[in-house]
Amino acid sequence: MALERWFRRQRPTRGDDDATPAGLWVKCSACHTQLYRKDLVAHHFVCKECGHHERMPVTARIAMLADEGSFEPWSGAVRPVDALGFVDVEPYADRLAAVQQKAGRPDAIVTGAALIEGERVALAVMDFQFLGGSMGSVVGEEIARAAERAAEEERALVMVAASGGARMQEGALSLMQMAKTTVALEGLASRRLPYVSVLTDPTTGGVTASFATLGDVIFAEPDALICFAGPRVIQQTIKQDLPAGFQRAEFLLRKGMIDDVVPRGELKRRLATVIGLLRAGAAMAPGTLPAGA
Amino acid sequence: MALPFEKPIADLEAKIREMQAYADEQQVDLTEEISLLQQRLERLTRETFAHLTRWQRVLVARAPGRPTALDHVAAFVDGFVELHGDRALGDDPALVAGLGRVDGAGVVVLAQQKGRDTKENIHRNFGMAHPSGYRKAMRMMEMADKFGLAVVALIDTPGAYPGIAAEEQGQAWVIAESIRRMSRLRVPAVAVVVGEGGSGGALAIGVANRVLILENAVYSVISPESCAAIRWRDAAEAPRAAEALKLTSADLLEQGVVDEVVAEPLGGAHKDPAAAVAATAAAVRAALAGLRGLGGDEIVRSRAERFRHMGRMLVDSA
Ligand SMILES: [Zn+2]
Numbered sequence: 001m002a003l004e005r006w007f008r009r010q011r012p013t014r015g016d017d018d019a020t021p022a023g024l025w026v027k028c029s030a031c032h033t034q035l036y037r038k039d040l041v042a043h044h045f046v047c048k049e050c051g052h053h054e055r056m057p058v059t060a061r062i063a064m065l066a067d068e069g070s071f072e073p074w075s076g077a078v079r080p081v082d083a084l085g086f087v088d089v090e091p092y093a094d095r096l097a098a099v100q101q102k103a104g105r106p107d108a109i110v111t112g113a114a115l116i117e118g119e120r121v122a123l124a125v126m127d128f129q130f131l132g133g134s135m136g137s138v139v140g141e142e143i144a145r146a147a148e149r150a151a152e153e154e155r156a157l158v159m160v161a162a163s164g165g166a167r168m169q170e171g172a173l174s175l176m177q178m179a180k181t182t183v184a185l186e187g188l189a190s191r192r193l194p195y196v197s198v199l200t201d202p203t204t205g206g207v208t209a210s211f212a213t214l215g216d217v218i219f220a221e222p223d224a225l226i227c228f229a230g231p232r233v234i235q236q237t238i239k240q241d242l243p244a245g246f247q248r249a250e251f252l253l254r255k256g257m258i259d260d261v262v263p264r265g266e267l268k269r270r271l272a273t274v275i276g277l278l279r280a281g282a283a284m285a286p287g288t289l290p291a292g293a
Numbered sequence: 294m295a296l297p298f299e300k301p302i303a304d305l306e307a308k309i310r311e312m313q314a315y316a317d318e319q320q321v322d323l324t325e326e327i328s329l330l331q332q333r334l335e336r337l338t339r340e341t342f343a344h345l346t347r348w349q350r351v352l353v354a355r356a357p358g359r360p361t362a363l364d365h366v367a368a369f370v371d372g373f374v375e376l377h378g379d380r381a382l383g384d385d386p387a388l389v390a391g392l393g394r395v396d397g398a399g400v401v402v403l404a405q406q407k408g409r410d411t412k413e414n415i416h417r418n419f420g421m422a423h424p425s426g427y428r429k430a431m432r433m434m435e436m437a438d439k440f441g442l443a444v445v446a447l448i449d450t451p452g453a454y455p456g457i458a459a460e461e462q463g464q465a466w467v468i469a470e471s472i473r474r475m476s477r478l479r480v481p482a483v484a485v486v487v488g489e490g491g492s493g494g495a496l497a498i499g500v501a502n503r504v505l506i507l508e509n510a511v512y513s514v515i516s517p518e519s520c521a522a523i524r525w526r527d528a529a530e531a532p533r534a535a536e537a538l539k540l541t542s543a544d545l546l547e548q549g550v551v552d553e554v555v556a557e558p559l560g561g562a563h564k565d566p567a568a569a570v571a572a573t574a575a576a577v578r579a580a581l582a583g584l585r586g587l588g589g590d591e592i593v594r595s596r597a598e599r600f601r602h603m604g605r606m607l608v609d610s611a
Contacts, residue, residue, distance in 0.1 A: 077608060077609040078606050078607070078608050078609070079606060079607040079608075079609070080606060080607075081605050081606055081607055083548070083605035084537065084538070084539045086537050086538075087537060088524035088525055088533075088534075088537060089524065089525060136604075137603075137604030137605050137606045138604075138606050140603075140604055141604060141606055144601065166492075166493075166514045166515075167514075168514050168515045168520055168523070168524070168538070169537075170514075170604075170605075171513065171514055171538050171539050171540065171544075171548070172512055172513055172514055172538075172539075172540065172544075172545055172548060172550045173548055173550065173603060173604050173605060174514050175492060175493070175496055175512075175513070175514040175550075176496075176550055176600060176603035176604065177603065177604060178469075178472060178493060178496055179472055179476065179496060179499075179500050179600040179603065180600050180601055180602075180603050180604065182469065182472045182473050182476060182500075182600075183476050183596075183597040183600050183601055184601060185473075186476070186477075186597065205493070206492070206493050206514070208465035208469075209453075209464070209465040209466075209468035209469050209472075209493040209497075210468075210469050210472060210493070211469070212465075212469075213463075213465055213466045213469045213470075214469050214470070214473060226465075227460055227465065228453065228455070228459070228460060228464040228465035228468065228493070229453075229455030229456075229459075229460065229464070233455045233519075234455050234456060234457065234460065237455050237456060238456055238457065240457075242457065243457070246457070246460070247460055255461050255462075255463070257463050257466060
């Protein structure tokens with residue numbers, strides 16, 4: 001929900017590695033050290049000076065998590081429409097067309113089949129660069145389809161969330177995606193297939209309040225902002241300063257809301273480990289495997 | 294207190310009252326004149342309410358004197374017994390839960406309650422639940438499944454509360470879990486948006502087999518004010534945001550988000566609360582009756598199906 005304006009004030013990650021590199025050097029948005037762009041990409045967009053995790057482009061994320069050559073895309077056949085004829089200072093339809101062209105994909109998510117250290121998974125990665133990773137009908141549909149296909153193909157689901165929340169330009173239909181994605185996860189649950197959710201900076205609003213926090217295991221990246229209501233909204237409501245570190249991954253770990261904060265460099269190994277451990281239990285659960293499996 | 298667009302209606306009403314008082318006082322017969330004015334009043338009200346802008350509907354949905362969730366509960370639930378507490382964090386007065394009967398059958402009631410006055414509004418936190426409220430709702434859903442009680446949820450909230458404690462206690466987590474828990478109910482669930490359906494905080498108890506909305510209620514992903522603040526960078530543009538969000542009962546019916554619109558009395562539910570709660574009661578009874586006799590599997594499946602198909606998109610053929 002509603003946090004795009006706040007995020008717009010934040011320094012965006014410089015240049016997508018899909019696109020032409022913006023320059024040879026980039027500045028860490030936390031410690032402002034000049035970093036050689038190639039180095040930053042090689043370090044999975046983590047600053048080698050201060051360890052700050054910059055927002056990561058979708059393709060780089062998939063390349064980092066999926067075993068080499070294992071990723072097969074599923075998403076892309078569903079395209080958004082401007083169902084409400086939504087116009088603010090600019091028509092939603094125009095905004096969509098522009099961002100689609102820039103991103104080279106129809107909406108704010110990529111899903112597909114992959115191996116993670118040999119574990120068969122469905123991998124879904126949200127794209128914060130695409131209208132703040134907001135969830136409209138298409139993002140909801142791609143997530144639902146990925147969850148359903150994962151269940152059919154006996155794969156675990158790994159979701160990398162990054163989103164400002166529900167896409168308000170699609171009105172109540174975007175709100176309904178919260179329920180749609182949730183019901184679509186049921187096939188995984190009934191087949192005892194693991195669902196691991198990775199919360200990255202930022203994960204907020206209706207995405208946090210639906211599929212993203214329903215993982216069997218929930219990891220978050222260091223310092224990621226993870227919330228329902230954004231800091232600005234809360235500040236405006238309570239008219240007080242917020243405690244340091246509020247709504248950041250480490251704070252949520254202390255509050256018991258996530259399983260662990262996992263640095264990016266360890267994420268792939270950790271995902272494979274927990275998926276392997278969860279799947280090791282399936283044989284001990286009587287009567288849970290689907291008929292004919 | 295009249296809403297801005299109700300002023301001509303209120304003026305005409307005052308005139309009729311004045312004339313009536315004069316007639317009584319002076320012992321003159323003004324029956325015909327008054328009857329003509331009353332006809333004019335009805336025409337004016339009908340026309341005003343037939344052409345409300347979306348923003349005006351938002352104002353009606355929030356109007357002082359509009360029946361609250363518990364006013365509706367009193368009309369259709371026999372022998373309501375409130376049950377308090379979430380067994381973990383406390384008791385949230387913004388989300389009322391309890392047991393009762395509808396047409397003789399036991400039900401679990403969940404009601405997002407706004408205050409009828411300032412004092413009650415502060416007590417009820419303006420209908421904005423904390424995680425404790427959603428935990429209580431989930432506890433009651435467990436109870437509904439265990440005892441085979443249908444769930445009736447009345448939605449009227451600006452949204453889940455955005456505060457420090459709410460975030461620390463996992464507001465997002467409990468909303469997600471409540472959505473999932475409700476989607477798993479093996480008993481019928483009916484939800485009615487009676488005032489404001491504010492975002493995830495509303496949907497958390499809105500995953501029902503049948504979703505109803507009162508004629509002048511609204512249901513939206515974000516409040517018009519917040520939407521305006523973000524998209525127009527000016528909360529004063531809320532009327533334009535309300536138009537853009539397509540959040541009225543007619544819009545939502547068209548979008549497939551709700552199944553049925555419950556007609557309100559002429560002039561809105563706040564004009565005739567008794568008639569409004571009676572209409573809701575009849576609609577809830579009919580909705581529950583329509584779900585009776587379905588098996589648990591069918592109830593879960595058809596509810597999941599309902600939500601699985603939400604949305605508008607283009608699908609390329611393979
Ligand atoms: Zn740095």
